[in-house]
Amino acid sequence: MAEERGHWGSRLGFILAAAGSAVGLGNLWKFPYLAWENDGGVFVLSYLAAVALFGLPIMIAEFMVGRRAQANPVVAFRKLGNRAWSGVGWLGVAAAAVILSYYTVIAGWSLKSFVQCLGWSFAGYDDGAPAEFGGFLSNGPLQILLTLLFSGLTAFIVYRGVGSGIERGNKIMMPALALILLYILVTALTLPAAGEGLAHLFVPRFSTWKPAMILDGLGQAFFSLSLGLGAMIAYGSYLKKDVSLPRAALSVTLLDTGVALVAGIIMFSIIHSIPGMKDQVSASSIGMLFVTLPKLFYTQMPGGALLGPLFFVLVAFAALTSTISLLEVLVSLLVDRQGMTRPRATLLSAGAVFAGSCLSALSLGAVSWLSSFSVFSGKPGVLSTLDHLAANWMLPLGGLFTTIFVGWFLKKDAARDELAGGRGWLFTLWLWLIRVVCPLGILALLLAIVMGKDFS
Numbered sequence: 350m351a352e353e354r355g356h357w358g359s360r361l362g363f364i365l366a367a368a369g370s371a372v373g374l375g376n377l378w379k380f381p382y383l384a385w386e387n388d389g390g391v392f393v394l395s396y397l398a399a400v401a402l403f404g405l406p407i408m409i410a411e412f413m414v415g416r417r418a419q420a421n422p423v424v425a426f427r428k429l430g431n432r433a434w435s436g437v438g439w440l441g442v443a444a445a446a447v448i449l450s451y452y453t454v455i456a457g458w459s460l461k462s463f464v465q466c467l468g469w470s471f472a473g474y475d476d477g478a479p480a481e482f483g484g485f486l487s488n489g490p491l492q493i494l495l496t497l498l499f500s501g502l503t504a505f506i507v508y509r510g511v512g513s514g515i516e517r518g519n520k521i522m523m524p525a526l527a528l529i530l531l532y533i534l535v536t537a538l539t540l541p542a543a544g545e546g547l548a549h550l551f552v553p554r555f556s557t558w559k560p561a562m563i564l565d566g567l568g569q570a571f572f573s574l575s576l577g578l579g580a581m582i583a584y585g586s587y588l589k590k591d592v593s594l595p596r597a598a599l600s601v602t603l604l605d606t607g608v609a610l611v612a613g614i615i616m617f618s619i620i621h622s623i624p625g626m627k628d629q630v631s632a633s634s635i636g637m638l639f640v641t642l643p644k645l646f647y648t649q650m651p652g653g654a655l656l657g658p659l660f661f662v663l664v665a666f667a668a669l670t671s672t673i674s675l676l677e678v679l680v681s682l683l684v685d686r687q688g689m690t691r692p693r694a695t696l697l698s699a700g701a702v703f704a705g706s707c708l709s710a711l712s713l714g715a716v717s718w719l720s721s722f723s724v725f726s727g728k729p730g731v732l733s734t735l736d737h738l739a740a741n742w743m744l745p746l747g748g749l750f751t752t753i754f755v756g757w758f759l760k761k762d763a764a765r766d767e768l769a770g771g772r773g774w775l776f777t778l779w780l781w782l783i784r785v786v787c788p789l790g791i792l793a794l795l796l797a798i799v800m801g802k803d804f805s
């Protein structure tokens with residue numbers, strides 16, 4: 350079985366893969382949207398604080414658990430702890446399956462939008478399009494087809510293994526993503542009211558501060574950094590000893606935060622520069638990414654015919670590098686625990702998750718009982734229900750247990766050993782964050798959720 354486990358070929362490969370997992374729809378859509386809803390400045394500060402205080406230390410902890418155990422989350426918690434602790438790993442596996450099942454549906458839209466944009470670039474923009482979005486969502490067969498395509502892409506890369514699949518894919522997609530994002534950033538900054546947008550995003554107006562913003566920031570930090578479900582444990586398990594975990598975690602965190610901020614700058618510049626946009630954004634939904642933005646590219650922005658298709662390549666790459674990491678959590682379980690070969694494990698888990706995805710794909714209007722099915726108030730439909738369940742419950746809970754495990758149960762020598770000797774004030778600071786600050790902070794978040802605050 351040991352020879353089934355791959356390893357990252359290089360430190361850079363690992364960092365790009367982990368950053369690929371982190372950078373996704375959470376950065377491109379959710380962050381700008383939350384920043385807009387929370388009126389910019391102060392929210393951005395809260396988010397940055399959450400990333401620094403909770404995100405970074407927990408990412409180090411997850412890498413540590415993975416590398417120490419050299420195993421998938423379920424096996425890792427069992428090896429380093431005991432049978433009961435492996436429950437945390439199972440919770441993560443369940444969260445990965447849930448998120449993958451609906452995330453793939455949304456990711457699939459990028460394929461359709463890409464093709465549509467190519468058409469517009471060659472044949473001219475057709476303004477009827479925004480109105481068609483509802484019809485697109487409720488087109489069951491098309492939703493399933495797109496989900497199948499995206500699942501296939503994800504499985505194709507995971508199937509090929511850690512080095513020649515995941516690492517190689519990320520090494521191509523992540524630099525491409527960075528280039529496209531920079532190009533769009535430069536274009537957005539030339540818009541007339543870009544300065545206004547920047548000020549809105551970055552200048553804190555403390556009068557607008559609400560305690561809820563901290564909690565919003567914390568929830569978003571978990572989702573965006575792929576924490577709380579073992580994705581970073583799985584990736585950390587393919588690491589060799591010579592990589593510094595705090596430095597790797599810092600690089601990944603900075604890349605993820607950088608992309609979120611750039612996406613925020615792009616959205617805010619556009620919203621402020623284009624008349625009528627503010628009202629449309631208030632109606633807020635993921636439709637902004639797939640409908641409003643392309644419309645803007647073609648009608649208002651210079652070089653739109655190029656921007657349109659490129660933008661959806663960006664969205665697809667960002668989503669794909671995230672779905673790969675989600676699938677890897679499941680595949681590594683079957684390989685490490687059941688001794689399955691990687692190809693079999695990939696086909697089996699991708700197939701099973703795809704079956705679940707169909708429920709989400711059909712819950713956008715195609716099948717009425719799936720679309721109106723409701724557990725959480727204000728979250729009708731399977732897709733929204735699952736998103737709420739994962740983001741509001743499973744990730745924070747997984748994160749809470751992980752910090753308690755690493756802070757209080759993992760042998761301190763193990764932590765020291767993984768952190769290159771673990772002396773000095775940085776180690777002490779990390780330990781206190783993991784032992785006290787993170788668990789209490791997450792508990793506060795969970796209490797707030799129980800009391801009705803929504804984070805999905």
Ligand code: PHE
Nearest residue numbers: 371373374375376572573575
């Ligand atoms: N971090 C990804 C994003 O921002 C989503 C994700 C969550 C991926 C958890 C893997 C694990 O879109």
